[in-house]
Amino acid sequence: MTTRRSRGAARAAAALAAGVLAVSLTACGGDDDGGDDDKGGGAAGGDTGTTVTLPKLDGETLEVAAVWTGAEQENFKKVLAEFEKRTGAKVTFVPAQDPIINFLGSKIAGGAPPDVAMLPQPGAIKQAVEKGWAKPLGAEAAKELAENYSQGWQDIGTVDGRQYGVYYKAANKSLIWYNAQVFENAGAAEPKTWEELLTTAQTVYDSGVTPFSVGGADGWTLTDWFENVYLSQAGPEKYDQLARHEIKWTDPSVKEALTTLAGIWGKQDYVAGGASGALQTEFPASVTQTFTGGDQPKAGMVYEGDFVQVNIAETEAEVGKDAKVFPFPAVGDDPPVVSGGDAAVILKDSPAAQALATFLASPDAAGIQAKLGGYLSPNKNVPNSAYPNEVQRKMAKALLDAGDDFRFDMSDQAPQAFGGTPGKGEWKALQDFLKNPKDIAGTQAKLEADAAAAYGN
Amino acid sequence: MASDKAAGTPKAAPAAPRSRKSVTGTRATVAALFLLPALVLLGALVVYPIGYSVIRSFYDQSGDGFAGIDNYRALFTDDGIRTALKNNVLWVVFAPTVATALGLVFAVLTERVRWGTAFKLVVFMPMAISMLAAGIIFRLVYDQDPDKGVANAVWVGVHDTFAQSSAFPKAHPGRESPLEPAGGGAFVTRGTVSAGDTVSLPLVGVAPDLMPDDAEPAAAAKPEGDRITGTTWQDFTRGKGVGTLNRVDAAELGYPGMRIEAVKDGEVVETATAGADGTFSLSSKADGARLRLPASNFDAPYNGLDWLGPSLVTPAIIGSYIWMWAGFAMVLIAAGLAGMPRELLEAARVDGANEWQVFRRITVPLLAPVLAVVAVTLMINVLKVFDLVFIIAPGSSQDDANVLALELYRQGFSADQPGIASAIAVFLLLLVIPVMWFNVRRLRREVRR
Numbered sequence A: 001m002t003t004r005r006s007r008g009a010a011r012a013a014a015a016l017a018a019g020v021l022a023v024s025l026t027a028c029g030g031d032d033d034g035g036d037d038d039k040g041g042g043a044a045g046g047d048t049g050t051t052v053t054l055p056k057l058d059g060e061t062l063e064v065a066a067v068w069t070g071a072e073q074e075n076f077k078k079v080l081a082e083f084e085k086r087t088g089a090k091v092t093f094v095p096a097q098d099p100i101i102n103f104l105g106s107k108i109a110g111g112a113p114p115d116v117a118m119l120p121q122p123g124a125i126k127q128a129v130e131k132g133w134a135k136p137l138g139a140e141a142a143k144e145l146a147e148n149y150s151q152g153w154q155d156i157g158t159v160d161g162r163q164y165g166v167y168y169k170a171a172n173k174s175l176i177w178y179n180a181q182v183f184e185n186a187g188a189a190e191p192k193t194w195e196e197l198l199t200t201a202q203t204v205y206d207s208g209v210t211p212f213s214v215g216g217a218d219g220w221t222l223t224d225w226f227e228n229v230y231l232s233q234a235g236p237e238k239y240d241q242l243a244r245h246e247i248k249w250t251d252p253s254v255k256e257a258l259t260t261l262a263g264i265w266g267k268q269d270y271v272a273g274g275a276s277g278a279l280q281t282e283f284p285a286s287v288t289q290t291f292t293g294g295d296q297p298k299a300g301m302v303y304e305g306d307f308v309q310v311n312i313a314e315t316e317a318e319v320g321k322d323a324k325v326f327p328f329p330a331v332g333d334d335p336p337v338v339s340g341g342d343a344a345v346i347l348k349d350s351p352a353a354q355a356l357a358t359f360l361a362s363p364d365a366a367g368i369q370a371k372l373g374g375y376l377s378p379n380k381n382v383p384n385s386a387y388p389n390e391v392q393r394k395m396a397k398a399l400l401d402a403g404d405d406f407r408f409d410m411s412d413q414a415p416q417a418f419g420g421t422p423g424k425g426e427w428k429a430l431q432d433f434l435k436n437p438k439d440i441a442g443t444q445a446k447l448e449a450d451a452a453a454a455y456g457n
Numbered sequence B: 001m002a003s004d005k006a007a008g009t010p011k012a013a014p015a016a017p018r019s020r021k022s023v024t025g026t027r028a029t030v031a032a033l034f035l036l037p038a039l040v041l042l043g044a045l046v047v048y049p050i051g052y053s054v055i056r057s058f059y060d061q062s063g064d065g066f067a068g069i070d071n072y073r074a075l076f077t078d079d080g081i082r083t084a085l086k087n088n089v090l091w092v093v094f095a096p097t098v099a100t101a102l103g104l105v106f107a108v109l110t111e112r113v114r115w116g117t118a119f120k121l122v123v124f125m126p127m128a129i130s131m132l133a134a135g136i137i138f139r140l141v142y143d144q145d146p147d148k149g150v151a152n153a154v155w156v157g158v159h160d161t162f163a164q165s166s167a168f169p170k171a172h173p174g175r176e177s178p179l180e181p182a183g184g185g186a187f188v189t190r191g192t193v194s195a196g197d198t199v200s201l202p203l204v205g206v207a208p209d210l211m212p213d214d215a216e217p218a219a220a221a222k223p224e225g226d227r228i229t230g231t232t233w234q235d236f237t238r239g240k241g242v243g244t245l246n247r248v249d250a251a252e253l254g255y256p257g258m259r260i261e262a263v264k265d266g267e268v269v270e271t272a273t274a275g276a277d278g279t280f281s282l283s284s285k286a287d288g289a290r291l292r293l294p295a296s297n298f299d300a301p302y303n304g305l306d307w308l309g310p311s312l313v314t315p316a317i318i319g320s321y322i323w324m325w326a327g328f329a330m331v332l333i334a335a336g337l338a339g340m341p342r343e344l345l346e347a348a349r350v351d352g353a354n355e356w357q358v359f360r361r362i363t364v365p366l367l368a369p370v371l372a373v374v375a376v377t378l379m380i381n382v383l384k385v386f387d388l389v390f391i392i393a394p395g396s397s398q399d400d401a402n403v404l405a406l407e408l409y410r411q412g413f414s415a416d417q418p419g420i421a422s423a424i425a426v427f428l429l430l431l432v433i434p435v436m437w438f439n440v441r442r443l444r445r446e447v448r449r
Helices: A002-027 A034-040 A070-087 A100-109 A122-130 A139-148 A151-155 A180-186 A194-206 A219-243 A252-265 A274-278 A283-288 A308-312 A351-360 A363-372 A390-401 A425-435 A440-455 B002-008 B028-056 B070-077 B079-110 B116-128 B131-141 B150-162 B313-338 B342-350 B355-383 B387-392 B395-401 B404-414 B418-448
Strands: A061-066 A090-095 A116-119 A165-172 A175-179 A301-303 A323-327 A338-346 B179-181 B187-189 B198-203 B228-234 B259-264 B267-273 B279-282 B290-293
Touching (some): A061 A351, A116 A351, A139 A351, A165 A363, A175 A180, A175 A308, A180 A194, A425 B395, B070 B079, B070 B418, B116 B313, B131 B313, B259 B279, B267 B279
Antiparallel strands (some): B179 B187, B228 B279
């Protein structure tokens, strides 16, 4: 499952990135606006400024469940610590396992659900509402949310017209990472459109380096590729329809997107290791092989979300210097922004739980974690300067600039049998397509057959 | 203890003549009491899960509706499950037989060498590794990249000893090139050349690190009477780009050894090979011909076999299984061999049998019971193989490497189809039962003996 894998990656990334960023925080303290930087170390962040008023909750206790581990969990606990400081409530972090919805199911069956849980997909929120687990947000929290979030981010936390989820954390899955040395050697530039991307790829190829690294052994990297091309080319409406399987995969728009994709996947020597090599390359290796090997890495560019940083941290390349990033270029009119994220959902209604949801919807909370790195917030009132480095700022900006045109990862919205099972459904169909990019009609037919079976329509 | 107690209380025995006792004098209630913990554990941990799996396999996905034999029908109609079945057959046929055969060979041979024990130790060592670790090791062994995967490194090494790879893989015409693809990987000039011309044949895309060591800075060719001269070179310098497009720039390197053919009406009329600075010269026979750089210049380096691709993945994983379990077979067979009456072998040798005959007619038949035990044990083991397949097969060929146990996991935990998963579990149980029965019967016979 895309999210699950990428979350794992994100978690690991955060763990590593946090270490790296903590260092860079102190390191680049000088060049940024000086006054702000002293906080870098003191993460408790009492100096973040107060924009939200919270009730006094002395003696109250709260439990928050999320799948985060390592540095990501540490950073989030600092946000919770700030909440404790302001309200006097006691908050406990409950580590959960993926898929969190199953974890919550067993907790609820045991009669001890956490007060608040972080749910990754819109589908999971809907499921929680249908089962009667989730409680709607109160007026305070809803007001805070409306002030800080664009309509699109509010809507994906809404079920049947009632607001349930506060998207506290976002992932930007529309990024292409590149080896800066390769681009410099080849004289290539960051592209803005698909045409330019092809030119850039050719320039890189002409310099003797394979342009792209594709982690095809993991099907979700391929579905993410497709989603970006499709979202930009066919537009958000069609994207939503396809995500709900209201249009068939045999639709001409799918054909067009696959044809576009074949322009890279199908071109000889454009993919590191060729198609069969790419199909045996797992996602982490697809990143590391792009950023190791000096002047002659296995590939010049690799596509994936912000969590790629974690894997880059495993190499000697430095994010922002050796490893740079540009937003996924526009295939149609606008560049795509495919995202993921985690929403806070209240499972036990209480003033304290409502207050925590309000706090998480505020720029205060997001601001604290943004400073610590490895984190993107969909909160539009978090200043871009809150992020610790250039790469982080660039990703956050691309995410917010998309306004309401961002879309949630399509394969995460699909039934798992279609969008999230290794060797099955969309994963397998796109792997077969990578192997034989000429067979567009066959791929579409296979996608449609699998989708029809999984969606049951 | 129970009987001690019963016997040790002399008053109790005659006082309760009606209480039932077994042959050993144990009261049924006492016996039951002592059996209870084991029964409860067996019931809770073995019988109940089996029973519930059987029941669950007749219900649909949510567990609410009775589905009849639908789940079992899916077992034989779903493509994925059928591949798993087919692969399981391959596994059961090949893995135990090859492992047993290898074990037999090792056992018999190690008996005769001085360092037999050391050898046995080495062969047995993989057994000390967990399946998961072995899987990770073999994932690397079978890696496509010859720099990482040992299997391909050996294979490519052998291949390259017999077939030379070309010098300029991936070279291709750059922008606005005078060359165009001629099919099959060759490139040909767009126009014809005539005597006295100097021709430039620029290409790009050879990684600077892979350029031949004897390459020198490219030189522009000088016209030579009625001959046709030219240069073929890499029209790109790392960090400086192409410089002047399709012109020789100072830092650019020639393509030494590049073969050039002059083609007229589909016939090769003249050939030349470029020098260290990329210059070449053709006689006037090439007048009016188009110049072609044949595909042999650009052959991609041989990259070895696609071990984990769809066709080889199952044999490759079976290979790793054998690596692990041949040692197990060897040790059991060696134990059997040690207990074999030597005089039979000696008698055969005295009678004039050669070693092969002794092995074939005496050793193997005498070892047959041991061989059967090993093969059957491995068979049971192979039916439930999961970890190796799960770890070694990359996501893209997991479908082709699928086995029942893996499919069970996928249906149950990622596709959320507990009904079908239970049906697979029941089916696996049915497959194991005959083998178990064989084993139990053999054990009984052994006990009786």
